[in-house]
Amino acid sequence: MKLNKKQKKWLARIVTAAVLFVVLEILVHMGAFDGNKWWIGFLFALVPYLIVGYDVILKSIRNISRGDVFDENFLMMIATFGAFGIREYPEAVAVMLLYQIGELFQNYATGKSRDSISDLMSIAPETAFVERDGEIEEVDPDEVEAGEIIVIRPGERIPLDGEVTEGESLIDTSALTGEPVPRRAACGDMVISGCVNGQGTLKVRTTKAYEDSTVARILEMVETATEKKTRVENFVTRFAHVYTPIVTIGAVVLALIPPIILGGGAQVWISWIRRACIFLVVSCPCALVISVPLGFFGGIGAASRIGVLVKGSNYLEALAHVNTVVFDKTGTLTRGEFRVSRISPAGDDSKEAQDRLLELAACAEYYSTHPIAESIRTAYGCPIEASRIGNAEEIAGHGILASADGHEILAGNAKLMQSRGISAQEPQTGGTVVHIACDGKYEGIIVISDTVKDGATQAVRDMKAAGVRKCVMLTGDRRESAMEVASQIGIDEVHAQLLPGDKVDQIEKLMQSESGSGKLAFVGDGINDAPVLMRSDVGIAMGSLGSDAAIEAADIVLMDDDITKIAQTVKIARKTIGIIHANIIFAIAVKIIILVLSVFGIANMWMAIFGDVGVLVLCILNAMRLLRRNG
């Protein structure tokens, strides 16, 4: 436990007063102040009381002088003065003492949680080394303009986004992405501010000024994330607005009305005033008020540790209520790159026959720049000598006719085969089928399809386990290929062959069918689905480190490509909301119970103190659990 100077002084006052309080308590029990010696007890109590509580009294007097009466300092002053008034000196000291212990703890706890946040913020670069007129100057990152050359030495934090012009290094992106494996950066690669340079020195041409750089934008977002008003917060604000006045008025009523009605002497008055004091002590809504931002900060902090940037408390709140998760297919669930997924020779299915079929296809597609041709050549792997290929002719909408090694090769769809009088069967598959024929003889098919990302299946399973009821996939792709991916991953509902505009309509339909407070999250790669990201309750963009459009449009940004983190974030969100709700219910319940008990004269001042600072401390501890959790 590390205290700052102010906290140390505070603690010293508390300890001194506590020692004196114990002495006082012993003396009281020994009957030292009985009878007409009460004023000695009063003076003896006044010393620790003032040591520990002078600032409370000063503040409260200052507040009264400017017309703001009902703050907690005032309440503590009244409550303790009340105790003095009924000659309960140890109680007066104890109340102030406990109050200050609670305050100190609150101060420490919030400072501590703020430090944890600052740790997350340690991605901010302090200086940049910029090359100007052949000399290297150390400047504030703010002063570097876009287009200047900066030098990043080994181990330094990259201050601005830019493109590497010289050098090569491994970049540690873990502060931003949670990803432990460093990324390679060489000439021509983009580097992102906030990452740490590895062993090589880099020269980078900045592409953005500091304030537009990734690091500055992320910091800005995390800092302001808790400022977005959430439903819980609105509730707490409204509650706090009515709670304190009601309890304060209740205290006045309690102190005046029963003694007047019941009559009786000083003892009756004292008893009711004491109950009123208890009202005042528990009237501060601080435990409630602090629970909300502290909880959300914890949740957002926990998410950012795993490389997930949550742009506002409200999105974390919405994510906790997510029933439906909608995925974009290409680039999100699949890699978005085409690969040869099946090689089926017409005759025997041996390895040699497969290799031969692939070679034929690669020769035919030698000159083609079509993505399918590229994936076939990639699958073949070996370089092909240009001399082997004769002429190649592209038959629009059908495929290719090429000659290689003196053979005539056809590569294309079934229509191409039929037009040449070769019978070809259309297999059941979601991918793109390339039929191959050589010298008029049907040789077989090669299927090219988009591949499912590692972890996509796991991600969907985890989400279901985290309480997501329905996983939906949207795609502009053909129905068959969509269904194939969906069944592989475990998607519940597929909407295929959608035009970009249809996706928004589809999201709206799904949102309407959402029952009650259930929310819908959309997950996309952030490149071309900005309207959908904005329209959904929670827009999640992935793999968007450095992509401005995605960071702008999305509510939650996965800094790397790992969609399994969505389920983790949902869990964090649920836990956050759970803790916040628990705190609110706990704080309100304790306060109300104490209020009720004190009306009947059962509650004492100790309980009241617990209802104020005790509850506050427990709420802070509860919220801090989120920050302590790693990942």
Added chain:
Amino acid sequence: MKKKYKLNEIDCANCAMKLEEAVSEIDGVKSAKVNYMMQKLTFEADEDRIDEVEKAVLGICKKMEPDMEVAPL
């Protein structure tokens, strides 16, 4: 335009909430936010009135939280 301040030693979450309300009510302030966790005050006002509004904001801070240090960011 927006102005930001670092607040040091703002007492409690409830005080931050009250301060935010008070600053929001100042004539000329379009929006105001007191972030208790970050200990930051942000307010927005018209460019041509900013000096006058800033003075009023700082005045409110001094009045409501005399022990609080306010430093521009």
